[in-house]
Amino acid sequence: MASAKFTVFQPVPVPSGPPEYEAQRASILAEFAAKVLRELFxxxxxxxxxxxxxxAIPRECGLLTAEELAITENYDAVTLAEAMRTRKLTAVAVATAFAKRAIIAHQLTSCLSEWFMDEAVARAQELDAHLARTGITVGPLHGVPxxxxxxxxxxxxxSSTGLLVTRHVDDADSQLVAILRAAGAVFYCKTAQPQAVMSYESASPAGxxxxxHHTGLSAGGSSGGEAALVALRGSVLGIGSDIGGSVRGPAALSGVYxxxxxxxxxxxxxxxxxxxxAATMTVPAAAGPIASSLRGIDLFTSVVHAARPYLQDPSLAPLPWSGLAGTGSAKKPLKVGFMxxxxxxxxxxPVLRALAWARAQLDAAAPGQFETKDFAPYGSAQVMASQRAAYWPDGGRGLKAALAAAGEPMFPLTEWIIRDGAAATEVTGxxxxxxxxxxxxARDAFRVAFAAHWTAQxxxxxxxxxxxGPAPVHETGLYWNYAAFWNYLDYPGVAVPTPVTVLAKGGEGFAAEHAVPLSDECRHVRQLWGEGDFEGAPVGLQxxxxxxxxxELFxxxxxxxxxxxLK
Known part of the structure; x- marks a missing residue:
């Protein structure tokens, strides 16, 4: 029997603020809840x-039909597109199934910022009618949610930048959305992000x-809502953004791509x-897909590339896209470094165990297919110090003003990420x-030096x-090193799941070869490992x-x- 009220599970609440702020928060949450059908509570x-x-709850809760379970669990973006092209499935059935599963996922994880099932079904009806009338699809994403x-x-x-004062209704699609819409995509929800969109914990005024996989742990940030939704099969293809690991981190922590x-x-x-x-003056940002399969990512990229977005946005380079059939597939042996x-x-x-597993898998492959080797680290501490300052060249003044305008409290991890920028501008402001x-x-000099380092490896x-580590305990996602490092270099990367999950508490510790911490941050990471309980959390790699x-990467x-x- 459905609950009498719309509830979103929140065992660890976000910080509260003054009455005016709390009233605005309550209004946003009530507006969301009012759109949800009672039978989906x-x-x-x-x-x-x-x-x-x-x-397992979406599968077991009884709110989805057998057909809806099959649609949401047995397909990725590629097979969904094919099933609708051949009329095995209707776009309406697909939109309905994923919209329903998404709102179930939201109640369990607070992964959405907006949900609009009616709009999605109406668009799906138009797509079904078009296919019936013409015999052809609108495009390669015809009906894909x-x-x-x-x-x-x-x-x-x-949309917003994770701050209440920036929240507004957009009057037009972004260029990327317009490309996807023209290709036949169906939009049905938007997903949650952190305050200021700069945190490895997707905590915002909305929740x-x-x-x-473990609700005591973070889904990562800043695309944490997307990753949680895909992990719960409420989406097979979502779009995030990444300036410090914001796509790859959440995907790895939630066991998706x-x-x-x-x-x-x-x-x-x-x-x-x-x-x-302002951060992008030094550290470039990129959009990126989070998906249930690599081939879903390849499909998305192929669709966007085919639209020639560089003709509208001249900042884009007209690079070719060969994807999973790219030039890297011709290399024998493929030389794979393990850092x-x-x-x-x-x-x-568990991360070291996942790395050892991956290397063993490649070493056990057909002779001559792979050459694995150690990859020496280079300059991470230097990069992170520069990068944190570069994120906030105004020392966080604009952020603080935006918070003050709405009476919005600064969340702990927001305060953490602006700390270096604030210190660097303490005198000048x-x-x-x-x-x-x-x-x-300094960034460009480092890029040149690292390119030489890569060549030497x-x-x-x-x-x-x-x-x-695996997903961190809430409010402890402090150290972005492994993902943010590659943003500074502007190197492409893909997060992939592994079969490795965290053992029961006390089931594994640091090996003797790592007995001495490398830094104070390293010591703190060990402390967090000893204090937390991460059992069952997935471990992804990059x-x-x-x-x-x-x-070449693909x-x-x-x-x-x-x-x-990998799928």
């Missing part, structure tokens, strides 16, 4: 005795996103943030043009952690390639996918 008993791992991170403009819907391209290469983002974001730590923080034991230039000059791709070698993934069990 989960029973209160689900929340009263919710397990840590909620991934696509979820969008809140920051991405979608006509008639709300805190929970990791579906995520792709950060080389910036200004494949995906247009110029209309995501009105007025721009087990970055010289600053040794990752927690804001970094000068000369100061920003100095950051860029003689590898095609690198396998490394996506985060210092595979990266040189800047503008996106095709070609390599094509060769690696059988050995690593």
């Amino acid at each position: 989960l029973p209160q008993a689900v929340f009263d005795s919710a397990p840590r791992n909620v991934t 696509v979820s969008l991170k809140e920051i991405i403009p979608l006509a008639g819907h709300t 805190r996103v929970l990791n579906p 995520g792709f950060k391209s080389t910036s200004a290469a494949l995906f247009p983002i110029h209309d995501f943030v009105k007025g721009g974001f 087990t730590h970055d010289g600053a923080i040794v990752p927690q034991p 804001e970094m000068s043009a000369t100061g920003v230039l100095a950051l860029r000059v 003689d590898v095609d791709v690198v396998v490394c952690p996506a985060f210092v 595979i990266v390639a040189r800047r503008h070698h996106d095709n 070609g390599a993934l094509h060769v690696m996918k059988e050995a690593l069990g």
